[in-house]
Amino acid sequence: MSLKDFFKGLFGKDSQEPRICKKCNEEIKYSDLKANHIICPKCNAYMRMNAFERLEAICDAETFSPVDEELTSNNIINFPEYDEKLEKAKKATGLNEAVVCGTCSIGGKKTAIFVMDSAFMMASMGSVVGEKITRLFEKATTEKLPVVGFVTSGGARMQEGIISLMQMAKVSGAVKRHNDAGLLYIPVLTDPTTGGITASFGMLGDIILAEPKALIGFAGARVIEQTTGEKLPKGFQRAEFLLEHGFIDAIVDRKDLKDTLSNLLAIHAKA
Amino acid sequence: MSNLTAYEKVAAARGNKRPMGGYFIKNMIDNFVELHGDRRFGDDGAIVAGVGFLNGEPVTVIAMERGDTIEERIKRHFGCPTPEGYRKALRLMKNAEKFNRPIICFIGSSGAYCGIDAEERGQGEAIAENLYEMMGIKAPIISVIVGEGGSGGALALGVGNRVCMLENSVYSVISPEGCATILWKDATKASDAADVLKLTAQDLKEFDVIEKIVDEKDLTNEEICDNLKKYIYEEIKELKKMSTKELLDQRYEKFRKIGR
Numbered sequence: 001m002s003l004k005d006f007f008k009g010l011f012g013k014d015s016q017e018p019r020i021c022k023k024c025n026e027e028i029k030y031s032d033l034k035a036n037h038i039i040c041p042k043c044n045a046y047m048r049m050n051a052f053e054r055l056e057a058i059c060d061a062e063t064f065s066p067v068d069e070e071l072t073s074n075n076i077i078n079f080p081e082y083d084e085k086l087e088k089a090k091k092a093t094g095l096n097e098a099v100v101c102g103t104c105s106i107g108g109k110k111t112a113i114f115v116m117d118s119a120f121m122m123a124s125m126g127s128v129v130g131e132k133i134t135r136l137f138e139k140a141t142t143e144k145l146p147v148v149g150f151v152t153s154g155g156a157r158m159q160e161g162i163i164s165l166m167q168m169a170k171v172s173g174a175v176k177r178h179n180d181a182g183l184l185y186i187p188v189l190t191d192p193t194t195g196g197i198t199a200s201f202g203m204l205g206d207i208i209l210a211e212p213k214a215l216i217g218f219a220g221a222r223v224i225e226q227t228t229g230e231k232l233p234k235g236f237q238r239a240e241f242l243l244e245h246g247f248i249d250a251i252v253d254r255k256d257l258k259d260t261l262s263n264l265l266a267i268h269a270k271a
Numbered sequence: 272m273s274n275l276t277a278y279e280k281v282a283a284a285r286g287n288k289r290p291m292g293g294y295f296i297k298n299m300i301d302n303f304v305e306l307h308g309d310r311r312f313g314d315d316g317a318i319v320a321g322v323g324f325l326n327g328e329p330v331t332v333i334a335m336e337r338g339d340t341i342e343e344r345i346k347r348h349f350g351c352p353t354p355e356g357y358r359k360a361l362r363l364m365k366n367a368e369k370f371n372r373p374i375i376c377f378i379g380s381s382g383a384y385c386g387i388d389a390e391e392r393g394q395g396e397a398i399a400e401n402l403y404e405m406m407g408i409k410a411p412i413i414s415v416i417v418g419e420g421g422s423g424g425a426l427a428l429g430v431g432n433r434v435c436m437l438e439n440s441v442y443s444v445i446s447p448e449g450c451a452t453i454l455w456k457d458a459t460k461a462s463d464a465a466d467v468l469k470l471t472a473q474d475l476k477e478f479d480v481i482e483k484i485v486d487e488k489d490l491t492n493e494e495i496c497d498n499l500k501k502y503i504y505e506e507i508k509e510l511k512k513m514s515t516k517e518l519l520d521q522r523y524e525k526f527r528k529i530g531r
Contacts, residue, residue, distance in 0.1 A: 127530025165444040166529040172402035198395030218395035
């Protein structure tokens with residue numbers, strides 16, 4: 001299935017509408033934004049990409065094939081307002097859940113790929129997000145494929161209580177089995193990556209890439225400020241801060257991501 | 272079984288006099304030798320770890336501890352582990368694996384230490400590494416929630432073949448106060464949040480997240496500790512009968528099936 005066919009019908013709202021840059025508040029024509037990798041042409045802020053835009057930018061044309069797209073979340077602990085939130089998120093994004101999984105080629109190398117979409121409940125991880133990513137790693141392990149993951153998330157999904165916390169262990173286990181089979185995993189951390197996702201598969205790559213200025217951390221900055229009374233240093237929890245402290249391998253400009261991934265996949269390809 | 276509400280259990284789990292990891296080490300483990308440091312940066316007081324005997328069986332024990340006096344609590348930053356604590360825990364789990372020694376983890380903490388320094392030294396990475404490595408440790412692991420199991424910071428010692436909880440302990444993705452703030456913009460509604468989060472031992476047993484609840488009602492700390500000791504010892508005996516592959520597959524499947 002082509003990427004366009006897959007997403008056709010998924011998008012309830014017109015993704016061609018102009019968007020407002022949250023940094024400079026300018027309204028940007030969609031065609032201008034698209035031509036500039038969804039980076040604001042006025043102030044160069046990296047605006048958040050939806051799953052469709054990311055897959056289109058990274059996958060070789062017509063190579064993406066989705067898996068487990070039909071899985072949807074249930075209100076397993078009967079949490080207040082969760083059903084409504086899920087419905088709203090589905091409508092707003094045209095997605096069934098906060099992660100899209102599948103296989104594709106990147107620079108001619110076949111790979112498993114997952115893309116999280118922060119427009120769906122801040123891409124928080126409940127049981128379906130955990131299950132889909134786990135299944136993708138298991139599939140990649142069986143089929144001897146590398147995994148590339150575009151990570152963004154507010155953390156574990158509160159509305160699923162302890163079940164969502166346990167997804168951190170579940171996914172980490174699947175990443176380990178994939179690793180133990182000698183296979184490559186590259187997470188690309190995008191804005192924002194926080195909480196339980198940083199504390200699980202976000203930080204478990206062979207090579208960890210990040211987009212410039214992406215917020216990446218475990219505890220929330222405001223929580224730290226309130227708890228400790230300390231003033232946060234400039235650039236705290238930004239990708240550059242993590243690079244400086246040795247927790248990510250490289251920061252890659254969005255326009256270079258596909259080439260960098262293609263290159264890394266080729267370097268790690270087994271003869 | 273007690274009739275406490277969810278939030279009363281939260282209060283009990285946090286109780287000022289409630290025994291934490293150090294108590295169980297003292298009353299359960301013979302000839303305990305505490306081992307310090309992560310060999311990377313420092314030694315975290317919120318994690319007490321070492322080796323000793325449980326009914327004559329050599330074991331490695333890793334325990335969260337907040338301390339009794341206010342001075343000690345400050346030194347142990349109220350039982351909230353830093354990245355160094357998690358890295359010390361992992362170092363000693365690897366040592367246990369090398370000598371094929373069962374591992375017992377005691378969990379009781381409001382969460383991982385929250386601070387600029389913890390972020391600078393990779394709090395998220397330290398927790399992630401533990402979840403990942405614990406899935407592959409070739410020695411039996413038993414995790415016991417004795418107090419408040421606070422989110423990822425608790426889970427970082429919680430990837431066991433067996434996970435059990437004391438009757439009045441709790442285990443949650445977020446604190447009831449945090450949940451109430453997000454949900455109703457009102458931290459004083461924590462009691463309602465505790466209900467909706469389903470964080471009691473009874474809830475977790477129902478969800479098949481834990482295998483065992485150790486009774487507390489009308490029992491002294493000594494009796495609770497004795498019962499827990501019996502349980503741990505029996506489970507270690509069972510787990511030692513497994514091949515390495517069975518042990519690792521059982522641990523993987525235990526978490527794999529949650530939310531499948």
